[in-house]
Amino acid sequence: MTTLIFGATGGVGAALARRLVDRDVVVHLAGRDASKLAALHDELGSPTSVCDVLDDAQIAAAVEAAGPDLSGLAFCVGSIDLAPLRRVDRDLVRKSVELNAVSAAMALKAAEGALKKNNGSAVLFSSVAVAQGFAQHAAISAAKGAVEGLVRAVAAEWAPKARINAIAPSLMKTGIAEPMTANETVADGIAKMHPMARLGEANDAAALADFLLSEDAGWICGEVFAVDGGRGRVRSRG
Numbered sequence: 001m002t003t004l005i006f007g008a009t010g011g012v013g014a015a016l017a018r019r020l021v022d023r024d025v026v027v028h029l030a031g032r033d034a035s036k037l038a039a040l041h042d043e044l045g046s047p048t049s050v051c052d053v054l055d056d057a058q059i060a061a062a063v064e065a066a067g068p069d070l071s072g073l074a075f076c077v078g079s080i081d082l083a084p085l086r087r088v089d090r091d092l093v094r095k096s097v098e099l100n101a102v103s104a105a106m107a108l109k110a111a112e113g114a115l116k117k118n119n120g121s122a123v124l125f126s127s128v129a130v131a132q133g134f135a136q137h138a139a140i141s142a143a144k145g146a147v148e149g150l151v152r153a154v155a156a157e158w159a160p161k162a163r164i165n166a167i168a169p170s171l172m173k174t175g176i177a178e179p180m181t182a183n184e185t186v187a188d189g190i191a192k193m194h195p196m197a198r199l200g201e202a203n204d205a206a207a208l209a210d211f212l213l214s215e216d217a218g219w220i221c222g223e224v225f226a227v228d229g230g231r232g233r234v235r236s237r238g
Helices: 011-022 034-044 056-066 090-117 128-132 138-158 175-181 184-191 202-213
Strands: 002-006 026-031 048-050 070-075 121-125 163-169 224-227
Touching (some): 002 011, 011 070, 026 034, 026 056, 034 048, 056 090, 090 121, 090 138, 121 202, 128 138, 128 163, 138 163, 175 184
Parallel strands (some): 002 070, 163 224
């Protein structure tokens, strides 16, 4: 059986790929950056597909390249589009929704046949901002909220032949978040907003994604799990 990872060269995607390979899962890596894909291929030995998820044909090609044994799909693609509502325009909302929700839907659509045939599992990524509510997150929260709705709708359509769940992380120290974490003082301030008093690591989210894709999670479907250092539910005494 094969797991296809979209966004494999990002922090979470690469961490997930390493975990899967470590437990002898066949992995197919998909991402936009050919040079980063090549480096990850050299490290893991996994086949790759250069894929821009805004292009449906490239999504379909990556799914086809993953082969008929496709039983896992992780859509580790996302953005952090921050702006106060007064500065949000249609283009920003469209950009966020297209990348985070529409492209995820197209990836699921392309892989539906194989995942159902192989009793597979898919994992998407939301954000703690959907449930918690943060200033300047209108566009990305709208997009990630659509991801959560997509997960529940597809779960209803696919069960019992295939499963789908989502992970809602808080800020993690990955490349996508570098503009917010590069400054040590700013990063420390954000870390203190979390009851666990640190920013997330890619492996924090990848560990749960690995579990959700596995047979050990065979009775989990249509759920959204927080991996957020307690930020969404726990009030820190600090």
